[in-house]
Structures are given as C-alpha cells and as structure tokens.
Amino acid sequence: xxxxxxxxxxxxxxxxxxxxxxxxxxxxxxxxxxxxxxxxxxxxxxxxxxxxxxxxxxxxxxxxxxxxxxxxxxxxxxxxxxxxxxxxxxxxxxxxxxxxxxxxxxxxxxxxxxxxxxxxxxxxxxxxxxxxxxxxxxxxxxxxxxxxxxxxxxxxxxxxxxxxxxxxxxxxxxxxxxxxxxxxxxxxxxxxxxxxxxxxxxxxxxxxxxxxxxxxxxxxxxxxxxxxxxxxxxxxxxxxxxxxxxxxxxxxxxxxxxxxxxxxxxxxxxxxxxxxxxxxxxxxxxxxxxxxxxxxxxxxxxxxxxxxxxxxxxxxxxxxxxxxxxxxxxxxxxxxxxxxxxxxxxxxxxxxxxxxxxxxxxxxxxxxxxxxxxxxxxxxxxxxxxxxxxxxxxxxxxxxxxxxxxxxxxxxxxxxxxxxxxxxxxxxxxxxxxxxxxxxxxxxxxxxxxxxxxxxxxxxxxxxxxxxxxxxxxxxxxxxxxxxxxxxxxxxxxxxxxxx
Numbered sequence: 001x002x003x004x005x006x007x008x009x010x011x012x013x014x015x016x017x018x019x020x021x022x023x024x025x026x027x028x029x030x031x032x033x034x035x036x037x038x039x040x041x042x043x044x045x046x047x048x049x050x051x052x053x054x055x056x057x058x059x060x061x062x063x064x065x066x067x068x069x070x071x072x073x074x075x076x077x078x079x080x081x082x083x084x085x086x087x088x089x090x091x092x093x094x095x096x097x098x099x100x101x102x103x104x105x106x107x108x109x110x111x112x113x114x115x116x117x118x119x120x121x122x123x124x125x126x127x128x129x130x131x132x133x134x135x136x137x138x139x140x141x142x143x144x145x146x147x148x149x150x151x152x153x154x155x156x157x158x159x160x161x162x163x164x165x166x167x168x169x170x171x172x173x174x175x176x177x178x179x180x181x182x183x184x185x186x187x188x189x190x191x192x193x194x195x196x197x198x199x200x201x202x203x204x205x206x207x208x209x210x211x212x213x214x215x216x217x218x219x220x221x222x223x224x225x226x227x228x229x230x231x232x233x234x235x236x237x238x239x240x241x242x243x244x245x246x247x248x249x250x251x252x253x254x255x256x257x258x259x260x261x262x263x264x265x266x267x268x269x270x271x272x273x274x275x276x277x278x279x280x281x282x283x284x285x286x287x288x289x290x291x292x293x294x295x296x297x298x299x300x301x302x303x304x305x306x307x308x309x310x311x312x313x314x315x316x317x318x319x320x321x322x323x324x325x326x327x328x329x330x331x332x333x334x335x336x337x338x339x340x341x342x343x344x345x346x347x348x349x350x351x352x353x354x355x356x357x358x359x360x361x362x363x364x365x366x367x368x369x370x371x372x373x374x375x376x377x378x379x380x381x382x383x384x385x386x387x388x389x390x391x392x393x394x395x396x397x398x399x400x401x402x403x404x405x406x407x408x409x410x411x412x413x414x415x416x417x418x419x420x421x422x423x424x425x426x427x428x429x430x431x432x433x434x435x436x437x438x439x440x441x442x443x444x445x446x447x448x449x450x451x452x453x454x455x456x457x458x459x460x461x462x463x464x465x466x467x468x469x470x471x472x473x474x475x476x477x478x479x480x481x482x483x484x485x486x487x488x489x490x491x492x493x494x495x496x497x498x499x500x
Contacts, residue, residue, distance in 0.1 A: 010059035019045040020213045032190040034200035037210035038436045051083035052076035082156035084147045092136040126175030160191040163432045234436045253470040257281030260454040266314035271297040273478035284455045286469030294478035295458045299425045303338035304331040335422035350401035385414035406437035423454045
C-alpha cells in the first residue's frame with residue numbers, strides 16, 4: 001500500500017511552548033491508525049494541524065506525496081480530510097439534516113427531500129436519530145452520531161475521529177466499528193484518537209503513542225499490549241483497579257451516613273417517570289443506565305437545571321427539607337453542585353483563564369454581592385485547585401480552551417468544588433479523559449466521600465461504576481429499577497437490570 005499521508009517533524013508551539021515537537025506519522029489507504037496518549041500529550045493538536053485548525057510552527061504534511069499547508073478546515077475538507085471533533089461543532093439551532101448537509105445548500109431547498117436523504121444516511125450507519133430534530137434537543141451521544149454522519153457524507157479519503165465512542169452505548173459502539181470496517185473496505189484511511197485502549201488494540205492496524213508532545217512508540221497494533229501502551233503513555237505502571245483492566249478489585253464499601261437526598265415518585269414528562277431513591281453522606285452512589293434511561297434528567301432536576309412536573313411531580317428532600325429549585329444558583333447556595341457531562345457546552349467559559357473560571361464558581365455562591373472582585377483571591381484559588389487536582393497548564397492565566405480535555409475537566413471540577421458542596425453530582429466525570437487523569441479524578445472523588453460529602457456518579461462505563469461506587473442504582477426508561485451494594489454487583493447483573 002502507498003503512503004496516503006506523511007507528517008514529518010511536526011512542531012506546534014503556543015505562546016512559545018511546544019504542544020507537539022518533531023512528530024512523525026504515516027497513514028496508508030484503508031488503514032485504521034490509533035493515536036494514543038495522556039491528556040496534554042499533543043494528540044488533538046497534531047490532528048487539528050492536519051485538519052486545518054492549527055498551522056504548524058515547523059515541519060510538513062504530505063498528501064499522496066505532495067506538500068500541503070491548510071489555513072482552514074474548509075481547505076482540508078476540500079482535499080479530502082474530515083475531522084469529527086471531541087466537542088461538538090454542530091449548529092444547535094438547525095436540524096440534524098441541515099447540519100449534515102451544511103455548506104451544500106442549493107438556492108431552493110426542499111426540506112422533505114433533505115430529511116429523507118439524512119434518514120437513509122443515518123439508518124445505513126445504524127444511528128437512531130430523528131433527522132428533523134433540532135441539534136439543541138439532542139443528548140451528547142446523538143450529537144456525536146450526527147458529527148460522524150456529517151464527516152462520512154463528504155466522501156473524505158482521510159477521516160479523523162477524536163474520542164468518537166466516548167458517549168455511545170455498547171450497541172452504538174458496535175455500529176460505529178461496523179462503519180469503520182465499511183470505510184476501511186472502501187479505501188478510506190482513519191485516524192482514531194481514543195482513551196479506550198481496548199478499542200485501539202482491537203480495531204486499529206497501527207498505533208502511535210505520544211507523551212509530552214513527542215512520539216514515544218509506534219508500530220503495528222499486533223506488537224502492543226495494554227500494559228505496554230499504558231507504560232508508553234504515562235511512563236509508569238498504573239494499578240488495574242484504576243484503569244479498568246480485568247475489573248476493579250473488591251474493597252470495603254463505606255457505610256452510609258445521614259440521608260442527604262430523598263426522592264419520592266419524581267416525574268418529568270416521559271424522561272423521568274415516578275422514580276424514588278436516596279443518597280447518603282460519606283458514600284459514592286453510582287448511577288448506571290443506557291442512553292435515554294433518565295439519569296441525567298433526574299439529577300438535573302435535583303440541581304435546579306430542569307423542572308419536574310408542576311402537578312404530580314413527586315417530592316425531593318435535601319437534608320430533610322423539601323426543595324424545588326427554579327435555577328441552579330439556588331441549589332448551589334444550599335450545597336448541591338452538578339458537574340456537567342458536556343464540559344465545552346456547559347462547564348466553563350472557554351475564553352477566560354483557569355483562575356477566572358475557578359473564581360466564577362465562588363462568585364456563583366453570591367454570598368456577598370457587594371464585595372469587590374479580587375484578582376489576588378482568584379489567583380490564590382487557582383493555585384490551590386490546580387495543585388489539588390494536578391491541572392497541567394503553562395500558568396493559571398492560560399485560557400481554558402488551550403488546555404487538553406482532561407485538564408479542562410479538572411477545571412470544571414474545581415469550579416464546582418470551590419463552592420464547598422454537601423452533595424456533588426458528577427455526570428460522566430471521565431468522558432474523554434486519559435488513563436492517568438482517570439486515576440487522578442477517581443482518587444479525588446474517593447477523597448470527597450471520605451470527607452463525608454455525598455457523591456453521585458453518573459457513568460456509562462461499567463468498570464468505572466464498579467470501581468467507584470458504594471451503592472449502585474440502575475436506571476431504565478426514566479426509573480430507578482434496581483439498587484445494589486457494590487459488594488454484590490457484577491457487570492452482568494447491572495447490564496441485565498439496565499436492559500430487561
């Protein structure tokens with residue numbers, strides 16, 4: 001097979017600091033190439049340079065032996081390179097079909113024909129998404145499906161996927177990898193960034209591992225094992241409990257403290273239907289369910305981000321007191337914080353610095369509206385939380401958008417925890433986060449429970465639910481259908497409850 005793509009000595013510096021340095025990579029027709037590394041290793045920077053988002057500081061890119069230099073994603077797309085970004089780049093006020101065919105509009109558009117074409121395209125990939133729905137109404141997983149559909153529609157000869165399966169269910173992942181196999185058979189080359197190492201080892205032909213902006217390992221996938229990939233990524237070994245190898249080790253579960261949250265017959269349309277459960281201080285309560293199970297909606301009602309039915313909506317008690325929040329600020333003031341599953345959309349102010357984002361969390365408490373904004377206080381908070389959560393950045397004045405996905409997630413967590421909560425709700429806390437950062441975030445969540453804080457972890461990743469939880473709640477079709485202790489729980493038992 002001839003070389004479709006060559007990246008030679010690629011270097012990209014931001015504010016004088018190299019995000020990638022001297023990286024080489026090759027890609028052949030019909031090849032699936034996995035690019036692995038910790039958050040901040042330079043994976044997304046390298047791929048964005050190829051996709052026309054960033055211009056390289058030095059080095060060169062060759063397509064079919066010809067040097068290219070893209071100044072925009074549109075130029076890269078016209079040369080046959082499409083990228084599905086980790087954070088959605090869809091237009092929320094437009095329909096699914098309009099997003100798929102964005103940029104190809106005719107002077108007169110017949111929407112019915114557009115919807116039929118989009119429906120056929122989505123069905124061919126096994127994606128259950130309504131082409132007439134507005135993107136704003138979709139969950140994270142369905143938005144990712146639309147991103148994939150848009151990229152494949154352009155008949156690109158190179159498609160870059162950045163964490164494409166992070167929000168997909170097991171069945172949806174199966175359809176995605178079937179799609180990869182079809183693209184590969186058509187001669188399309190795939191660059192595939194993922195933190196799910198098993199997916200890389202199972203579905204790729206070549207692997208490149210980056211660490212600290214440099215290529216540290218490269219070769220056919222058959223020459224790698226999970227342990228060798230992890231060691232190349234982080235430069236050390238990680239315990240199997242923290243990265244999911246073979247499932248978590250059994251441990252002593254925490255005994256429940258005081259009942260912090262009590263939910264009785266909670267209902268919100270068809271998303272949450274007559275569900276009841278409790279959450280206790282000093283425990284981690286894991287919530288598992290497939291897409292559409294109502295987990296996120298249930299906890300957003302608790303946090304004031306959504307409203308339950310006005311009549312027959314059930315009852316919520318926090319620390320024994322009935323609550324019904326109109327806005328999240330009321331919940332924050334009472335000690336309830338929600339860490340969103342979509343950090344880019346809801347989690348941070350991307351053009352502000354790390355210090356400003358964390359300080360915004362404290363300002364949200366509104367304890368003294370007349371107090372002056374103190375930049376020294378903002379920087380002191382940033383120093384404390386960047387150290388506590390091991391946020392890796394040039395300095396606290398760095399803009400959050402410049403950080404890797406894992407470090408962005410740590411800033412979102414810091415912004416929530418600066419509010420000194422009594423109940424913390426984590427929604428997919430390690431989505432799009434590398435194995436090293438997963439270990440750090442898991443350890444921090446454990447510490448919160450050890451301090452007596454009530455913690456809820458919503459996760460679609462069963463090893464994470466089993467590794468973190470003291471109690472596990474399983475949701476299905478808007479209801480909590482089963483509760484079990486982590487000691488008695490198995491992946492098979494949890495999944496059975498989620499689908500039957």
